[in-house]
Each structure stands twice: as structure tokens, then as C-alpha cells.
Amino acid sequence: xxxxxxxxxxxxxxxxxxxxxxxxxxxxxxxxxxxxxxxxxxxxxxxxxxxxxxxxxxxxxxxxxxxxxxxxxxxxxxxxxxxxxxxxxxxxxxxxxxxxxxxxxxxxxxxxxxxxxxxxxxxxxxxxxxxxxxxxxxxxxxxxxxxxxxxxxxxxxxxxxxxxxxxxxxxxxxxxxxxxxxxxxxxxxxxxxxxxxxxxxxxxxxxxxxxxxxxxxxxxxxxxxxxxxxxxxxxxxxxxxxxxxxxxxxxxxxxxxxxxxxxxxxxxxxxxxxxxxxxxxxxxxxxxxxxxxxxxxxxxxxxxxxxxxxxxxxxxxxxxxxxxxxxxxxxxxxxxxxxxxxxxxxxxxxxxxxxxxxxxxxxxxxxxxxxxxxxxxxxxxxxxxxxxxxxxxxxxxx
Amino acid sequence: xxxxxxxxxxxxxxxxxxxxxxxxxxxxxxxxxxxxxxxxxxxxxxxxxxxxxxxxxxxxxxxxxxxxxxxxxxxxxxxxxxxxxxxxxxxxxxxxxxxxxxxxxxxxxxxxxxxxxxxxxxxxxxxxxxxxxxxxxxxxxxxxxxxxxxxxxxxxxxxxxxxxxxxxxxxxxxxxxxxxxxxxxxxxxxxxxxxxxxxxxxxxxxxxxxxxxxxxxxxxxxxxxxxxxxxxxxxxxxxxxxxxxxxxxxxxxxxxxxxxxxxxxxxxxxxxxxxxxxxxxxxxxx
Numbered sequence: 001x002x003x004x005x006x007x008x009x010x011x012x013x014x015x016x017x018x019x020x021x022x023x024x025x026x027x028x029x030x031x032x033x034x035x036x037x038x039x040x041x042x043x044x045x046x047x048x049x050x051x052x053x054x055x056x057x058x059x060x061x062x063x064x065x066x067x068x069x070x071x072x073x074x075x076x077x078x079x080x081x082x083x084x085x086x087x088x089x090x091x092x093x094x095x096x097x098x099x100x101x102x103x104x105x106x107x108x109x110x111x112x113x114x115x116x117x118x119x120x121x122x123x124x125x126x127x128x129x130x131x132x133x134x135x136x137x138x139x140x141x142x143x144x145x146x147x148x149x150x151x152x153x154x155x156x157x158x159x160x161x162x163x164x165x166x167x168x169x170x171x172x173x174x175x176x177x178x179x180x181x182x183x184x185x186x187x188x189x190x191x192x193x194x195x196x197x198x199x200x201x202x203x204x205x206x207x208x209x210x211x212x213x214x215x216x217x218x219x220x221x222x223x224x225x226x227x228x229x230x231x232x233x234x235x236x237x238x239x240x241x242x243x244x245x246x247x248x249x250x251x252x253x254x255x256x257x258x259x260x261x262x263x264x265x266x267x268x269x270x271x272x273x274x275x276x277x278x279x280x281x282x283x284x285x286x287x288x289x290x291x292x293x294x295x296x297x298x299x300x301x302x303x304x305x306x307x308x309x310x311x312x313x314x315x316x317x318x319x320x321x322x323x324x325x326x327x328x329x330x331x332x333x334x335x336x337x338x339x340x341x342x343x344x345x346x347x348x349x350x351x352x353x354x355x356x357x358x359x360x361x362x363x364x365x366x367x368x369x370x371x372x373x374x375x376x377x378x379x380x381x382x383x384x385x386x387x388x389x390x391x392x393x394x395x396x397x398x
Numbered sequence: 399x400x401x402x403x404x405x406x407x408x409x410x411x412x413x414x415x416x417x418x419x420x421x422x423x424x425x426x427x428x429x430x431x432x433x434x435x436x437x438x439x440x441x442x443x444x445x446x447x448x449x450x451x452x453x454x455x456x457x458x459x460x461x462x463x464x465x466x467x468x469x470x471x472x473x474x475x476x477x478x479x480x481x482x483x484x485x486x487x488x489x490x491x492x493x494x495x496x497x498x499x500x501x502x503x504x505x506x507x508x509x510x511x512x513x514x515x516x517x518x519x520x521x522x523x524x525x526x527x528x529x530x531x532x533x534x535x536x537x538x539x540x541x542x543x544x545x546x547x548x549x550x551x552x553x554x555x556x557x558x559x560x561x562x563x564x565x566x567x568x569x570x571x572x573x574x575x576x577x578x579x580x581x582x583x584x585x586x587x588x589x590x591x592x593x594x595x596x597x598x599x600x601x602x603x604x605x606x607x608x609x610x611x612x613x614x615x616x617x618x619x620x621x622x623x624x625x626x627x628x629x630x631x632x633x634x635x636x637x638x639x640x641x642x643x644x645x646x647x648x649x650x651x652x653x654x655x656x657x658x659x660x661x662x663x664x665x666x667x668x669x670x671x672x673x674x675x676x677x678x679x680x681x682x683x684x
Contacts, residue, residue: 035513037610079514175657204657206616208607211408211537212651212659218530219401219652232516236608243525245532 024067029074029098031088036080040231041310042105045128048314065329082112089116107131107178127313131181135363142362143340143354145317147369152275153186155371156252159387163398170199170222174229210240228253242268259308263381271397273373278309279385289319292348316349404531406648411541413644415602417637418544420624422595428631429568429588435497438614439504440593444600445609459605466601467594474593478586508611521605540602548637623667
């Protein structure tokens with residue numbers, strides 16, 4: 001009897017002591033589209049997360065409340081599908097005990113992840129999701145890093161009007177929550193500004209044959225095209241517009257032209273503009289963390305490819321979470337959430353402030369978009385910033 | 399008006415490639431009464447073969463077509479012996495399940511090897527411009543190849559001894575066997591040709607549009623519609639059916655949102671089935 005009791009006491013002591021011996025970690029959960037159409041952009045975003053984690057852990061971790069926490073990621077492949085996002089975020093919270101969450105990439109998937117994160121009351125920083133509706137459903141713990149969809153094409157429309165106020169504009173966009181939200185808001189804005197809208201069509205996300213739509217664009221005698229969706233359809237549309245010599249003087253596509261991979265299209269990429277959450281050339285002076293050029297340099301060293309805005313957004317999500325934890329001095333959900341609500345800072349990404357209005361909690365209200373355009377510089381395709389004028393690095397090509 | 403004409407011409411060009419895809423499906427059905435549900439996977443296989451050939455050798459995809467056809471034929475014959483041979487003559491459901499199972503296996507292996515990310519075969523050919531509209535070189539070349547392959551098949555089936563043997567087996571297998579034709583071998587070869595046609599169509603589609611491992615299902619669906627339009631078991635009808643489908647798509651798209659096109663296609667499918675009630679599963683060979 002005595003040895004048994006001794007054994008029990010010893011085991012109990014070990015169990016109590018064990019956690020104290022383990023390192024303090026924070027587990028952040030998220031899914032990545034390792035497969036499926038969103039692969040290209042989602043992996044860029046993940047690399048942003050990972051670069052931030054590696055730098056934080058190399059510096060000893062996040063300091064809060066007298067402790068140092070190392071960052072641990074739990075992540076899975078969501079296959080670019082809503083169903084998988086739903087299953088995996090539940091798993092991340094329940095099985096992997098993730099304390100904080102990053103969102104998947106793309107508004108559609110973010111909306112699904114938000115349902116789960118709100119159900120379990122977990123703080124989630126959303127990157128890669130611009131659709132506003134997600135934040136208007138009465139959430140408490142969502143924080144949007146990107147500028148909302150409504151702002152996406154406003155800059156591009158202004159740049160176009162500077163060159164040709166009488167341009168005939170065709171809206172051709174993917175039928176998914178993000179692209180539709182952007183296109184429809186911009187189309188209404190264009191009509192209010194007296195711009196001539198000659199075509200307004202959405203295409204199914206799985207479209208690979210844009211021939212019929214492009215013929216319609218030609219028939220409508222459009223000078224400019226605004227729209228697109230994400231990488232696969234955007235790059236295919238760009239290529240086919242070039243092959244079919246659609247004769248457009250201005251093409252602004254969402255997302256796709258903003259990754260370095262777009263340059264592979266060669267001449268088809270020339271002149272194509274893209275609204276961007278960020279560009280490596282921006283000159284924001286950050287309150288903390290690296291500036292844009294620093295980040296681009298570190299990213300290129302690690303991944304041998306330049307940082308696009310997806311990666312910058314991912315990195316910034318990490319920075320903001322870190323800042324909130326440090327400011328609140330704890331990893332308690334409510335305290336970190338309160339700290340995030342109070343934030344009004346400038347990072348490499350630009351100014352960040354989350355809306356506290358319960359009707360649209362977490363909506364990004366301070367960040368501004370830039371417009372980039374692919375131009376030839378010394379024979380090479382480079383993406384220059386053409387809007388707003390304050391951030392311009394090259395003239396607009398029309 | 400010109401816009402509609404341009405749309406129709408483009409539709410016909412692309413439609414001929416869909417027709418080529420459907421020819422494989424209809425040939426297999428016509429000869430051995432098997433609905434080949436691996437059709438979509440075989441189209442994708444053709445896409446991947448041409449992708450890797452173009453990447454490895456740097457040859458023009460059109461020059462690599464003969465290799466695609468030969469490899470696909472081999473795959474088709476192998477598939478026949480492994481999965482289809484033992485269910486010939488049995489209830490239709492069995493061959494349906496056998497080919498469906500094969501399809502799942504092929505797509506599963508494909509996803510494991512190549513993931514579901516999009517792939518692209520970069521091809522650049524000068525197009526013809528007319529009144530502001532351009533018919534891309536790739537569309538025209540694909541239509542030309544489809545026509546050429548269809549023509550070769552026609553010659554084979556009607557003027558080459560073995561081709562005539564295939565038609566004999568399609569007409570009456572017992573009589574053909576009694577005439578000394580090795581019908582089992584003929585069935586295997588026919589399956590191989592059917593798969594080769596699907597792969598060739600896939601290779602041509604790859605030069606036009608990007609593709610993923612899962613692209614096959616939409617083209618398989620189109621093939622079914624085309625097969626019904628053109629008459630079951632009739633390869634020439636399939637090609638014409640494909641062109642007809644392209645024509646209809648081309649006529650419809652200038653007047654309505656492009657996303658309504660599938661509605662038109664499938665409404666047509668239903669109408670044709672209603673008007674010709676023998677349907678896909680008719681067993682009578684009248």
C-alpha cells in the first residue's frame with residue numbers, strides 16, 4: 001500500500017512539474033490553400049506568416065507579462081474549399097488548441113472560417129479577405145488587415161479618369177464573393193461619377209474559355225476593362241485578351257497581376273494594372289517592425305522571389321498580433337482583443353485601425369490602397385506604382 | 399451582327415475539339431455498349447502528357463500529338479484488359495461501375511502526383527484578325543487537328559480492313575466472330591482508339607485553355623451532350639454534334655450573360671432526349 005501511494009504521489013508531482021519545465025508557446029492556427037486555384041496567392045500569404053514567426057522565435061519569442069512565448073503554428077491544407085475550411089478550423093480550435101487564428105486566403109474562405117472562429121470566441125486576424133459583409137454580421141473577434149473590397153478599384157477608376165474621362169468601361173469579373181463585391185461597388189461608383197459603363201458581366205469561377213466574353217467586350221467597343229478575380233482566371237483572361245487583340249487601352253485586374261509570377265505572361269502582362277494592398281516601394285514610416293524595403297529584402301533572401309502584398313499582409317498580421325499581445329501584457333483572448341480594438345499604428349503595410357462599431361466590427365478603416373502597373377523598364381517587366389500620385393514611381397501608361 | 403458571326407465562328411472552332419472528344423465516347427459505346435466513365439480522366443491524361451512532353455522536349459505540342467495518340471492507345475488497351483473485358487455483355491450497370499471505379503483511381507493518382515493546381519501549355523500562334531475580332535492561331539490549329547484526326551478515323555473505319563472489322567463487331571458480334579474476326583482483340587483495340595481520341599482532344603484543349611486534374615468532368619459532360627446530339631455510336635455524328643454545340647454556344651452568348659450558356663446546353667440535351675426517346679441506355683440495335 002505504501003509503495004503504491006508513493007508511486008502515485010511521485011507521478012502527480014511529475015505531472016504538475018512537467019508544464020513548468022516546458023517552453024511557453026502560443027499556438028496560432030490557420031489553413032493554407034496548398035492545392036486548388038487559390039494556391040499561388042495563399043502560399044505567398046503563408047510565407048509572410050512564416051517569415052514573421054521565424055524572426056520572432058529567433059529573437060526569443062513574444063514578451064508579455066514577464067514571460068517569453070515562442071510561436072508555434074498549426075496549419076492544414078484547405079484545398080481552396082469552404083467545406084475543408086469549416087472542418088479544419090474546428091479541428092484547429094478543438095484538437096490543436098490554437099489560441100489565436102489567422103484566416104485562410106480569399107474572402108469566400110474567410111467568411112467560412114469567421115463563422116467557426118466566432119462560434120468558439122477566438123481572436124482571428126483576417127488577411128486575404130476584403131469582402132465587407134463578413135464584418136457586418138455581428139462579430140466580436142475579427143480583425144481585418146486588408147482594405148475592404150469597396151475601396152479596391154476606386155483608385156484605378158480615378159487613374160483611368162485622369163487619362164481619359166470619356167473612357168467606355170467594361171466590368172468583367174469572377175462570380176465569387178470578393179470579386180463581385182468589388183466590381184458591383186465600383187460599377188455603382190462609376191455610374192455616379194458619370195463614367196460610361198458599356199458591359200457588366202460575371203463569369204463562373206471555373207471558366208477557362210474567355211473567348212465569348214472577350215468577343216462581347218470587343219462588340220461593346222470598350223476602351224477599358226476592370227475586373228478579374230484571383231490568379232488562375234485573372235492570368236488566363238489577361239493572356240486571352242492579348243491573344244484576341246481586344247484593343248483595350250486600360251486593363252485593371254484584381255489580385256492576379258500583383259504576384260511576381262504574372263511576369264511569366266511576357267508581353268500579355270504589359271500595361272496591366274492592379275489595385276494593391278501594398279507594394280515593396282511604398283514609403284510608410286513604421287512605428288515598429290521593418291519598413292517595406294527591408295521586408296522585401298528579407299523575404300527575397302529567404303524565398304528567392306520578391307514579396308507581393310499577400311506576403312506583406314501575412315507578415316503584418318503577425319506583427320499586429322504580436323503588438324497587441326505585448327501591449328496587453330497577456331495572451332488572454334479578451335485582453336488581446338481589447339488591445340487590437342485600440343490599435344492605431346503604422347507598419348510597413350500602412351496605417352491600421354479596426355472599426356469598433358458593432359455593426360461592422362473589425363473592418364479596416366485606416367489602410368489605403370495603391371495601384372501598380374506592369375511596365376517595361378530597361379527591357380524587363382517591372383511593376384511600378386502609378387497611383388496615388390504621392391506614392392507614384394512611374395507615369396501611367398494608357 | 400458581325401459580333402454574332404465572330405462568336406459563331408469561334409464557337410465552331412472550339413466545338414470541333416469537343417466533337418473530337420465525344421468521338422471516343424461514342425465509338426466505345428457503339429461497338430461494345432460500354433459507357434466509358436473514364437472519358438473525363440482520359441481527356442485530362444492527354445492534357446498532362448502534352449504538358450510534360452512540351453516541358454521535357456521543348457517540341458511544339460502539335461508535333462508531339464502522335465506520341466500522345468500512341469501512349470493513349472496503349473493506356474486504353476491496358477484499361478480494357480484490366481477493367482472492361484470481364485464486364486462486356488453483362489448488365490450495363492457493371493461496366494458503368496467498372497469504368498467509374500477506374501476514373502476515381504486515375505483522378506486520385508493524378509491528384510496525388512500533380513495536385514489540383516492549374517497547369518498551362520504555353521503556345522503562341524499568329525491569329526487572323528477581322529473587323530476588330532481575332533481568331534487565335536491556337537483555336538484554328540486545334541480545329542484543323544480535330545478535323546484531320548476525324549478524317550483519319552473515317553478512312554480507317556471505312557477503307558481499312560481492320561476498321562471494317564470494328565464496324566462488323568459493332569453491327570453483330572456473333573456473326574463477326576463466326577466470320578473469323580478475333581472480336582475480343584477488336585474490342586480491346588477499339589477501346590484503345592476511343593481513349594486515344596479522348597487524349598488527343600485533351601491535348602488540343604490544353605493548347606487552348608489552362609487545366610487541372612479535375613478539368614475532365616466538365617469536358618466529359620460536354621461529350622455526353624454532344625454524343626446525344628450527334629447520334630449514339632456514330633463518330634461522324636459526334637464531330638458534327640460538337641460543331642453544332644459550338645454553333646449554338648456561339649449564337650447564344652452575344653445575347654445573354656455568358657454564365658447562362660450551360661443552361662442552354664442542357665436544355666437542349668433534355669429536348670433532344672425527349673424528341674428521341676430511345677435515350678442513352680437503349681439496348682435495341684434497330
